[in-house]
Amino acid sequence: MSTAHPIPIVVSMGDPAGIGPEIIARAFRERPALQQQVVVAGDVAAMQRALRTTASGPASAADALMLAEVEVLSAFGTVPPGCVPVIQACSLLRPVPLGRVSAEAGRAAADCIRWGAQAVLSGKARALVTAPIHKEALAVAGVDHPGHTEMLQALAASHLGVPVSELPVRMMLSCPGLSTVLVSIHVSLRQALEAVTPEQVLETIRITDAHFRRTGFDAPRVAVAGLNPHAGEGGLFGREEIEAITPAVEQARAAGVLVSGPHAPDTVFMRARQGAFDVVVAMYHDQGLIPVKLLGLEHGVNTTLGLPFVRTSPDHGTAFDIAGTGQASPTSLLAAIDAALAAT
Incomplete structure (x- = not known):
């Protein structure tokens, strides 16, 4: 972590009404060497407030952490020691109230994401970590x-000049001992059930296998969870396993993927944690995220598979209830930064 890199990782600030700016500030307090590897895409005033919030106790080197506004990304390495490099990536006319939903905060968060994505897509940054x-x-x-x-x-597809449908992506949530990739993400449960098709499941398996091979696995062991209790019990509890999941598994296996399933969803995550599999493909958002968050929310990392760049994120939300208190832990953000560093 101490060696400077000529191209930085960009960390987008997140919602300025939440804990994003605070956990970024605390991450720099805990790891001063981040200054040589990370630039924050955010709002200078919001980050200044976060630095004040996270200062504690008698004056020390950590409490004296300062903010340095960076005009161009290539100048991040010239920031004086003890400073957090920040690029003004959004327009906020005033500080937003902490712990409240607002259009101003949402707009600022989106602007920072766009700025960070464009930096990575243009080759000016090596990865994007999103608060x-x-x-x-x-x-x-x-x-x-x-x-x-x-x-x-959508941003990546636009940059590449292709329709969104031609750039399939998947969400992977990881914590120590368990990684899970989702067939569908932010849709209703009814829509999630409709997304369990042979094509969607097969594409998820392929994207998962490709990601793990790129990150050092010769033949990742991919387990596919069933949708229904006991993986359908041969059709007694539903036919999705027979009509959608099994055909996808068989087709992926024929293409050389080391994949098995469908496995009973109430035990497959436990088996993966015990070492039987490297990753579990889950059929919908909560099926995959509940076990990961139960096992390791503070160390969890969200990775987007299928993008033309590395993107990671902490595995938690904005925590409006504690925003501004300085209590928020940077552990998951640091895990996300570490994952981005390792992947680049």
Whole structure:
């Protein structure tokens, strides 16, 4: 972590009404060497408030942490020691109230994401780490995308000049001992059930296998969870396993993927944690995220698979209830930064 890199990682500030700026400030307090590897895409005033919030106790080197506004990304390495490099990536006319949903905060968060994505897509940054956003704030701000994953997919597709449908992406949540990739993400449960098709499941398996091979696995062991209790019990509890999941698994296996399933969803995550599999493909958002968050929310990392760049994020939300208190832990953000560093 101490070696400077000529191209930085960009960390987007997240919703300025939440804990995003605070956990970024605390991450720099805990790891001063981040100054040589990370630039914050955010709002200078919001980050200054976060630095004040996270200062504690008698004056020390950590409490004396300062903010340095960076005009161009290539200048991040010239920031004086003891400073957090920040690029003004959004327009906020005034500080937003902490712990409240607002269009101003949602708009600022979206602007920072866009800035960071363009920096990575243009080759000026090596990866994007995104601090938490609030989906309701995005909505009231008029942002057309419900979350990071969909927004980054659209930005990348536009940059590449292809339709969004030609750039399939998937969300992966990881904590120590468990990684899970989702067939569908921010949709209703009814829509999630409709998304369990042979094509969607197969594409998820392929994207998952490709990601793990790129990150050092020769033949990742991919387990596919069933949708229904006991993976359908041969059709007694539903036919999705027979009609959608099994055909996808068989086709992926024929293409050389080391994949198995469908496995009973109430035990497959436990088996993966015990070492039987490297990753679990889950059929919908909560099926995959509940076990990861139960096992390791503070160390969890959200990674978007399928993008033409590395994007990671802490596995938690904006925590409006503690915003401004200085209590928020940077552990998950640091894990996300570490994952981005390792992947680049």
